[in-house]
Amino acid sequence: MKLIDREGRLFGKISIIDVLVLAVVIVMAVALYVKTNHREITSTTTSDTPFTYQILVSGVRGYVADAIREKDMLYDVDNSSGGALGEITDIQVMEGAKLAEYDDGTMEMTPVEDGVNLLLTVEGRGIISDGRYLVNRVYDLGVNSARNYHTPYAQFTGTVVAID
Numbered sequence: 001m002k003l004i005d006r007e008g009r010l011f012g013k014i015s016i017i018d019v020l021v022l023a024v025v026i027v028m029a030v031a032l033y034v035k036t037n038h039r040e041i042t043s044t045t046t047s048d049t050p051f052t053y054q055i056l057v058s059g060v061r062g063y064v065a066d067a068i069r070e071k072d073m074l075y076d077v078d079n080s081s082g083g084a085l086g087e088i089t090d091i092q093v094m095e096g097a098k099l100a101e102y103d104d105g106t107m108e109m110t111p112v113e114d115g116v117n118l119l120l121t122v123e124g125r126g127i128i129s130d131g132r133y134l135v136n137r138v139y140d141l142g143v144n145s146a147r148n149y150h151t152p153y154a155q156f157t158g159t160v161v162a163i164d
Contacts, residue, residue, distance in 0.1 A: 004016065046127060048125040048126055048127065048137075049125065049126065049127065049128050050123060050124070050125050051123075051124060051125075051126070051128065051133060051163065051164060052089070052121055052122065052123050052124075052163075052164045053086075053121075053122055053124065053133070053141060053160055053162060053163040053164065054119055054120065054121050054122070054160070054161050054162045054163075055074075055119075055120045055122060055149065055158040055159065055160055055161065056117065056118070056119055056120075056158060056159050056161045057117065057118040057119075057120065057156050057157070057158040058096075058097065058098050058099075058112075058117050058159075059096050059097065059098040059112040059115040059116075059117065060096075060115055060116060060117075060118065060156050061114060061115055062114060062115070062116065064154050064155075064156055065093065065116050065118055067151070067153040067154035068088065068091060068118065068120070068151055068153075068154050068156075069088070069091075069151070069153075070088055070089060070090065070091055071087060071088065071089075072087070072088045072151040072152060072153070073085075073086070073087055073088075073151065073152070074086055074087070074088055074120070074122050074149055074150075074151060075149065075150050075151070076139065076147055076148065076149060076150075077147075077148040077149065077150055077155065078147070078148060079139055083136050084136075085122065085124055085135050085136070085139060085141075085149075086122040086123050086124030086125070086135065087122065087123050087124075088120050088121070088122055088151070089121050089122065089123050090120070090121035091118055091119070091120055091121075092118065092119040092121075093116050093117075093118060094116065094117040094118070094119065095111065095116070095117065096111060096112035096113075096114075096115035096116045096117050097109045097110060097111055097112055097117060098110060098112050098115075118158075119161075120158065124136075124141075126139070126141075133163055141160060141163065142160065143160050143161065143162065143163060144159060144160065144161075145159065145160050146158070146159040147160075
């Protein structure tokens with residue numbers, strides 16, 4: 001027995017055109033079902049939650065520290081699509097120090113000449129979900145992440161040390 005006979009019927013019983021029309025109708029029915037029935041997670045809205053986090057900036061020059069001001073908006077150099085990461089609400093200036101590695105392989109905090117450490121407190125808005133903080137719903141914020149930040153007047157590298 002042939003798969004398609006002379007009259008174009010599949011196994012001699014049903015027309016190939018009928019099979020194609022039936023397949024199109026099934027695909028359209030599935031597409032309509034998927035379009036009209038949303039999953040619960042995608043149909044709900046979530047609101048942004050305010051939270052604060054602190055960034056430690058180590059060993060920056062005095063002129064960079066002077067250019068960072070309270071009420072400045074904070075941005076990430078490598079992620080410009082997400083907008084501001086928050087507003088700087090507090091700046092604590094500390095004695096400058098950086099981690100130095102010596103020839104014998106030991107590491108130690110050493111003073112920085114003509115430099116200071118800054119502890120920036122930033123207030124941002126985003127989603128808090130399962131222990132993850134997403135600033136502006138897209139920027140993943142984590143403790144101990146070192147990134148390149150900037151304000152309108154300064155650029156620096158900082159490490160997130162705490163999230164509240």
